[in-house]
Amino acid sequence: MSQAETTLNVSSTSSDWRGVALSNFMLSPFSLDGALFASIEGFIQGIKFPEGDARREQAFVSSGWDAKHLGDTADRSGAYWKGQRLPYGSAEHHRLIERAIRARIAQNSGLAQVLASTAGATLVHSTGSEPESPTTSLPATVFCRILNEMRDELLSDGKVRPV
Template identity: 30%
Template sequence: MKKIIFLLCLLSPSLFADHTPYPSEWWKPVPREEAKPWEILPQDAKFGEEVILSKRTELGIFSNFAATPFTLDEKSYASVEGFWQMMKYPDPEDKDDPRFRNDLVWKYTRAEVAQLSGFEAKEAGDATKENYKKLGITWISYQGKRMEYKGKNKEDHYKLIFRAIQAKIDQNPKTKDLLLKTGDLVLRADHIQDADAPPAYHYEEILTKIRSNLQNPKSPSKE
């Protein structure tokens, strides 16, 4: 029975392909047993109404992990994830940054993390946990400004990540074209998120606002 249901799911996108302007591959089913614990699969979206920004399809380019180089505030980054995780490392623009403490060892430099992408960038951020525990801090920093990105400064962090994703879209023409190609589909993240996740974590909502601004340049959505 399960095999029959899976085959029907496999066929369903192609059955309706002639009635939607979107590629059926965006909903191509993936065997549930192949899914990662955190993963939301392409077929979990309502065909023709919403779409998962799955790393298993071309829409994975919208992930913060994707290697989509961009420049922000005159500095270059390999990915949004590299930009995000970089902020957990000692900041040369913060003269009193306690993260420069002599007894601490960091896996990378801030500049090195900026040039990472994919899970390598995520793991660079994870590698800071022990040092953060020793320091007893939870803030990150950008241009010398410290931010409690999960607390009182989450709106500032959101605006910063919005700018980074905006730069990524603006500076990668193929990515921008693909975003416009999603039309009016509801964009959904490809991973499970906590109900109380800070706004910067919802990249799918940021992309929706950026798409709306591209579609309606005279009435831009607010960050």
């Protein structure tokens, strides 16, 4: 990897297609706990709404800006999953999002290969709207930690190798 490629922005605005592919905005169906979701962004935004709220289901079948704008209508009082209310922005909330991200990558061998191909790069998440909002569901540091841990696991288990 050349010096210019040592940092990879994982974002829908990335100049590297791998960063775009790994971003939460991408339409990338996955299932978690028996439910199907269109994207990580839709999942992140949907869990902001209590179960039974129509916006929740609408977010779950959305991706990109559609999901993001829907989530902007939530009051961010909690994250709701399987009958539980998790404190918004808490470690439990972040672990739930991590489970979704892990499910997405595990269920898509192409994305696992893309993540492995970033070996040696420093993963960052910059959307151009710095500083990051204090009310973000998934801080950039948490998102990048999850991706780095998953990449290390993929490479260490030998099932996926960088190309």
